[in-house]
Amino acid sequence: MAKLNARDEARRSAREVDGNNRADYSEALERGLLVLTAFDHSEERLTQAQLARKLELPRATVRRALLTLTHLGYVIPDDKAYRLGPKVLTLASAYLTTNPVSHVLQPVCDNLAEEFQASCTAAVLDGAAAVMIARALPRHTLPIGQGIGFQVPAVRSALGLVLLSGLDEESRHRHLATHSGLDEKAMATLETKIAEVATAGHSYVANEVEAGFHSIAVPLRRWDGTSIAALNVGTAVERMSEPEMHERVLPVLRETAGKLQPHLV
Template sequence: MPRLKAEDAERREAAGHGPDFLEALARGLAVLQAFGPERRQMTLAETARVVDLPRATVRRALHTLVTLGHVESDGRLFRLTPRVLRLASGYLGANGLSAILQPRCERLSAEVGAPCSAAVLDGGDIVFIAYGQPARLLNLTTMVGLRLPAFCTALGRVLLAGLPEAEMDAVLAQHPPFAVTPQTELDPLRIRKRIAKARSDGFALVDQEAEQGFRSLAVPLRRHDGRVVAALNIGMHSERGTATVLRDSYLPLLRAQATDLAPQLL
């Protein structure tokens, strides 16, 4: 046991986590986050492989999560339970951004007849914190909480553009690009140029890089001191018009919304 504790301490020091870092909690959260749309249920062995941890460690984490009600099992397969949503609802309830932006996205979507969303940056991903869509579009699932890669989304590019240069470089280095659609830009230099353009233009327009047949336009949402705290987006299916139509039709509206929202963003 002392040797294992020494090894844990060495790992914490190497990772820069500090002496108060709880390895057990980190491993439990890694197991919880291993589940998702592409891994709705997994065996113990599959979970251990995904999180790259020993089976004994994952077994204890899963047992704890089952006992707490966040995970359920039929004896072989493990899956998340609705109780996990308490974690998300806690964030959404405590985060004033969601409360402000959700009704705004709903009104804006109804006005333009297109999906409207807001997101924040989390590492190399964007996370939707508000979403609205026209009533004519049937969608049985919510987009709130959905994660997408930042490098190839309009929301992500304006959020990355809002970071200090060194921080942006670190995020891009830690999260290499990968093909999401045939149109996804994969060249790191060109990706950086597009982020730089988003910074200088004050908006980003992405054409089918994150979803085939879908274009997206986003502007940064800045609080009173100019810091980017979120991004606002309008999307359009490609058959409704060109990228130019999307920009000319909705950019003035998005900019007006960003200006109106600035005093409310803390």
């Protein structure tokens, strides 16, 4: 049997810690989904070879996944490359139409975006990313690829740090070991930073995800106090100062989160 690479070894270890029976786990399905999520706004078209390199998978594995996804309509051949097909939208639609949290948060984001004339986003944790489930910009069309479903790195974004702070210490350590790709020293530093976010109850990040942009985020908790999402406001640093973010925006985000709590399940 071929030796697992570090990423797959970490995934398998995580499954064992979670108590799953490896015989019940479909690695073929996992790899098919990895192929789907490899496409993004910076890489809209990818060849088999590019996908194999990016995902560190054998080309034969990628080829089988692409042929299956093409047959199902989720990817479309484009010359010698592939791109996502419109059917992928049905996956997002299914999530949004069955997830009451998105319905509750979208009007909240709309209102906050208008109030502060800044972007407002709600996100959940998904592996190494914070994934947007509701988003609004003030009187602007969202840039393509930066609306619902757009991802930002969890360890570098205000949304992501707040989401990670909602995990208990053991779960947080296991999550970072699996998804961060950091060595032990860097991970220890990050865990200290996340613990500080948990104590403060918010996270402020500037010039990390995007140069000249800063944001501030708070956790969204459901009725029993469990953190299930994060809410942020972000804008260009020249539009709003850091003191304004803390003194003007943060109290409103906290008040909004408190009002939302009884409605989140």
